[in-house]
Every structure is written in C-alpha cells, then in structure tokens.
Amino acid sequence: MASKTSSTHQVVGKRLPRVDAKERVTGQAIYPADLSLPGMVHAKLLRSPHAHARIRSIDVTQAQALKGVLAVVTAADFPELPVGLTIPMGETGYDMWMIAAINMARGKVHWVGQPVAGVAAVDAHVAEAAVALIAVDYEPLPAVLVIAAAMAPEAPVLHEHVFTKGVEVRPRAPSNVGSRTVIARGNAARALEGAAARQCIHVEVDTAHQGYLEPQAVVAQVDANGFVTVWASTQGQFTAELMIARMLGMPQSRLKVVPLEVGGGFGGKIAIHGEAVAVRLAQKCGRPVKLAFTREEVLQGGSGPPAGALIDVAVGADHEGRLVAIEGTYCMDAGGLPGLSPSLLMQASAALYQTPNLHLQGYDVVTNKPRTEAYRGPGGIQAAFAMEQAMDALCQRLKLDPLEFRKRNAAVTGSTMPIGTPFPSIGLTTILQRVGEHSCWTDPLPKGRLPRGRGLALGYWRGTSMTSAGHITIAGDGRPMVTMGAIDLSGTRTTMAQVVAEEFGVGIGDIHISTGDTKSVGYSDGAAGSRVARTMTAALVEASRDALAQLSRRAAEKLQCRSEDLSYARGVFRSRHAGGPAISLAELMQATLTDGAVVGRGVSTKLPLGVEIGAHVCDVEVDTATGQVTVLRYTAFQDVGLALNPAAVEGQIQGSVVQGLGWALTEGFDYGPDGRLRNASLLDYRMPTALDVPDIECVIIETPVANVPYGVRGVGEVPIVPPAACVANAIARATGVRLTRMPMTPERVLRALEATARP
C-alpha cells in the first residue's frame, strides 16, 4: 500500500493524549495485584538457597499440617516435560523445558531463588510461615558464577544433556556452552593484519535488570467445570496461555488468560513466572489464588534478568578511514539454563557498517545465576558498548572525526547486512546528516571546572513481525469497537485507536478499544521485538476495511443503489450522484441492527521488518576525584518510519535512553561467591531517579517502510542500544581513558583513571 505522508492524515501522526491516561492518573488502572476475588487465598513460593544443588527430597508434611494452609505443590504436581519441547512463538519457538524449570525446579536447582515449591494459604502471613516449614534435602554442588569460569575446560558441568551446538566436530562431553553461532564473510583475520589502523577492545558487562516497577503478580481461578481463568501481567496473553497449558498438560480450550495492565515489562514479562503454579494451587484447593512476588523475589532469582557478557571486538580500516574488517566474539551469560541465541545482538552490533570482511561468533554460556531473558533490544546495549567504543577508538587512532568516520562507512539502502542480504530502505544517511546539523554536535562543548567530553554512538535493532490479530465490531450507534490481541505495553491502545479512527474518518473519541483475552480475540504474538504497533496497524487496517466493506453493502441496500456508486468519508456513505442520498454509520446501524452483527477482521502474519536505527550524542562531565559521571546533555536521533503519535514515540525513546543510562552508569547485579545477589533491593540496585538524568531531546526522522501500512517502523527497542557506548565515548574524550566494565560506576571510573595515571 502506498504510504501517505503524515500531514495528509487527520488522526494518525497527531500528538494525542493516551486514551487510557485517565485511569492511570486516578489509580483506576487494574494490575493483577489489585484484583480480589471472593474466597481468594494467597500463595508464596519456596525458593532455592543454593546456586547449584541436587534435590534429594522434599518433605511438605509439616507445611501441609499448618492451620490455614490449603495446598502445597512441587515439581511432582506438574508433568515432566522433555528437553527440546518448544511452543510456537515467532521465528524460532520458545523452549518449554526451560519455561518449566524457571517456574519449578525438578531434580536440581541451578540458581539462588529458583522455585522449588508453592503454598496456598488463607493469607500471605500463613503462606510465608508454611513455606518455611517445607524441608528440602539438598546436595550442594560446586557453582559456576562467571562466564570465563563456566567456559574453562575443567568447569563443573551444569547440565549433563548440553553438548555444544554449532561446532564442527560433535563434542563428546557435555559442556556449559550451549551453542556457538558464527556469521562471517571474507577473511576478517587477514584483513585486520593488513589494515592501516586497528583497534581491539575487551569489555565485561554485568547482569542487570529490566527494572519494571510492578513485581510479577497473577490471580488464577478454576470454575466448577475445571475451566481456568488467569488474570495476568504479561507481554503476551496467548504465549502465557500456551506456556501455562503445556506446563500443566492441559488443553488450551480449558484455559483463558485475561491480560490486565502491565506495570512495565521490557522483555521480562514474556515468560511466565509462577502463573502455572498459581493455577495448580487453585486446582488443588478449589479457591482463587493470588501470587504476588516481592521486589526481593523479583531480583533474587524470581525473574529473568538480561544477560551479562564478555565481548571482544577488533576493527580495522585503511588510510582513508574505510573499514576493512570487523571481528567480534560475544560470550553471553544465559544464566542457569541454556538456549540464549546471540545471533541478533551479533548482527546488531555490526549492521550499520559496510565492511568487506566480517567474522562474528557468539556463545551461549550457562552459569549458576537466574536464567536470563529479554530486555529491550536484547543484547544490543552490551554489544554496542564494545563495538561503538572500538569504532570510536579507531577514529581517535586515525585522527578522524567520529561522525565523518560513520558517514564514510555507514550502511545504506541495498548495502549488505551481516546475514548477507541487502538492507531494505533505511535512513542512516539522513540521520547522520541531521546529527551534523544539530546544535548538540555543532555547539562547542561548554567549559566546566571538571573534564568534559562529547560522545557519539549508533544503534541498530532488527525487531520482528510475527502475528497480530484484531477485530472491529460496529456498535449500534455506528462507532467502531476494537478488540486487539495485543496487550498495551507502550501506548498501543492509543496508537491503534488513532489508526482505526483514521481508517473510518472519525475522531479518536469515537473509537472504543480494548485488549482481548485469549478466548475473545484471534491469536497474536506477544509485545516484543518492536512489533506490535507495526503489525497491529496492518491487522486493524485490514479489519477496518473489512468492516467498511460490509457496511458499504448494507448502505447500498438501504439507499437502493450499487455499492460501487457509494463513497465513504467521515462516517457517512454518500451516493456519488449529485443530490443523491446519504446515510451515516449511526443511522445505518440503527436501521439494520436486526440484520446481524458487523464484524471486521484483520490478521497480519508476515509483515516486512521495520528495522530501527538511531544515533545518540551526549555531553558528560567526569569528576576525577570521585569517579562520578554526570550526563549534561543527551540527544537521540531516530528513524521511526512514521510517528503514529509523536508524544508516544518520544516517551518510548526517552524511557529507553534513561534505562540505557542506568545500565551504563549504576545498574549491575553484584553476586557473592555463593551465587547470592548482594544488591537485591531498589536501594542497592540503583536505577536512575529524576535527579540523575537530563531531559532527553528526541529528533524524529521519518523514512517509511515500503509495503507496510503508514510505513511504520519499530520504535521502543533501539534507543537503549547506544547509551552506554555513547557515555563511554564521551568519558574517553573527556579523560583519555576507555571504560571497559559496565556499569561504569564511580568506583570503576576512578580505578580506571588511577590505573592510567600510574606510570
């Protein structure tokens, strides 16, 4: 479909308030922890105190005997799922054996905080007391806590069934390396040897957390016929339903997942964490069960944090500053269970540069820490921390302006992507040009008492498309009532109401929109991979046109003319003949209510990708006495295809950048030698407050994607990719010191400054 420019739109592209903002500012928005059902009881989980141990036995008799306890479950209450079982999701499916293990350990525990039992009781106090009465006999095993130790040949093996995939000779012994992934062309090693200038960097990134403010919570109810309803905080109600059904060995038709508000997800609420356990407890005790995690549980092994990493990058260029080779090795910390694919993050780090020689290899490494999960452009910020610093250091070596270097080497529409196929339409050239014209780049760095520097970094994220569905029922007053299969993670209700309003030529106030449960709307994949706004737009454009076609036939009958003689605009069907009859949607529906429902349906399954590209510029000040880094100014340039709602786009970019700044400067998990997280609170795990960050200025660029309604690109993921590298590059320019450990806490900055100062 040809894309119109935003100026020709009436509703799409407008800076409109969220349609669900009022319930948010009045406290009426309902999250699962807010829900109370008659007779509801409360659940608690018993979690492993060991990082690595065999479970010899679990004795629940004392817990069961406590007054007020209604049910206790362990792995014995769930079917044992085979290794390799997957559920459909996106391009690769989702490892169901892994999901089962993060919800309930079986036979072994692989991290501190992994659930081993669950209790339902009349109140949370009793449930907590009962959990303490469960006796687990553990045989502690040596724990492996860091990537390098896990990859060592003599390392204790976490999983006997894991043999490294992707290596040429099939390994004979099990290993902590789940897989090796290689993306290569040309001969990078030889090209680096012959390069006029080379730069290598080795970085280490600590595990962090998505930091959603709402801890995981769920309410489960089983009716008299055994039908299960789950009220969840999930990024995808259909994925949650599949996971719960498989974990319980029950048919999906016996289960409904109702998505409530999500108090932040950022990738951490794709997988279920306790939902199936709550259902099993509700089945056993015959009462509705609420399970709500504490913050300590969320941080101490009860959720999936994003992966820590060890990354080595080498880049080389010729005398003119043109890249000849990129080499990267990405060892990613999967936590206690294997299956983290580094392919996308590897591609992302090198995607924006044209180079004849490329060699990227990635490793999925298990350690005795919580199984890591997605976080906003998963792996992107870690990889960019290495790659964008290597590029910046190469510029310094070549005495070349970093923006000019990017311009010489930037990927363009049609140039070769890391996977070997040509880039679809991208606007990197425009982005770089806009950076060069902007005051954030052209203004001289304001002088301060302390050293200051300006950094530049690029970011790329591929995103995904997958499946979205929605339907539009026309109400008796002619207004479109939209039900979509996506939850609202990032303003989806608002942007999708804008799309439907645009298609119907009515105001956004005329649209009613809701997120469907799994029995009221068609299958949709979850809110992940910057896919929902794009693909749900495609689905709802189709649904709108389907509904309008049905309405047009009805109007033709009513006005006694042919459908093709009717035009439609702004809620009114009108005969094309001068002075001909007209009928509004309201009149039409009132006149034909008894003719049956008008329901337009739409599904999007294979929409072209809407790759995301951004460039960030920041000014920092480094306190050389304390190591404190202050971000003075931050500007994010991003090509969004078309901004469905500029306020929502800015909100996504600003929030994403600030999350990136958090990981860059203060957010890192601090594990003790026993595998216990030492900073499992929001005081010690230090996320940015309003005092820690400047206003984030957004520069929105619109290069539409062909064959996508409205030309929309993904938005929310890529802005978290550049910030750590951007800040590190600014620090390097301020102080001459490269920071290779993330987060770049004051202590680490100070140590790095001291190490360089020492002769």
Add this chain to the structure above:
Amino acid sequence: MKMLITCTVNGEERTQLVDTRDTLLELLRDRLGLTGAKEGCGNGNCGTCTVLVDGAAVCSCLMLAREAPGHDILTIEGLANGEVLHAIQQAIVETGGTQCGFCTPGIVLSAKALLDANALPTDAQIRHAIAGNLCRCTGYGKIVEAIHSAAATLGGR
C-alpha cells in the same frame, strides 16, 4: 494480633480491623480496597505506594496501619473532584507523563505535596520532589514538564 483502628481516608472516617503487622499500604489496598497506591518494593525505595499523610508525601509501606489513627490520609482515589481531574492529573494526561502507570499515583501525590508548599517550583525542585518516585518508562522529562504545567494552571487561579 488484630486491633480496631479509626482514621480519615480521603475525607471519610474509616474504622477497620487490622493485623498489627499490617502496613498502611496493606490497610489501604487489602482492607479498604484502595488499590491506587502500589507495592513496587515494600521497603520505601521506589515511591509507588506514596500517599499524603497530613499533606506530606509518605511511603505507605513504611508506616504501620496502627499508626494511622489521628491522621488525615489522602490517596490517589481522593484527589479528583468527581469527573474533574486535579490539575496535576490533567497535566500528566496531556503531556504523556504516564506510560505503564504503575508509578503514576505516587508521582501525582508527591507533586501535590510539592505544589501545595511551593506554588512555582524550579526544574531542580521538581526533580528533587519526585526523586523518591522511580519511573521506568518515561525517563522523567514529560513528568517534570507536566508538573510545571500544573503549577502554571494552579497559579493562574
């Protein structure tokens, strides 16, 4: 142990049986059904449970229910005047200062405590006033903008 307490919540006198271990947050959420205040951390680090106690912004997870008698408590449910939002609520709606919404009730109330004491705060004063309220979605910029805008609206009265 259970005890009977009486306190003022959103202008209404409420008498309630509480467990002596209950926090003010649990009283509000679990016993009075006022779920606008959220539990993000349970130990005073995130600010999602913020309510006003005699006009001061307080983490309700750090105060016991049994300490509530004699105090005037305002929760987010008591702020709007029927269908008419408070200026701070209205400004947050208009600027896009709420995304997932989990921090929003606490931020609105921290902002109210600020504007009640300081009708025309600076940027730094606003950021200081909401520094105890974590927000993970917005990056704070649009919230700060909303509080400035609300101050202008209220000051114009």
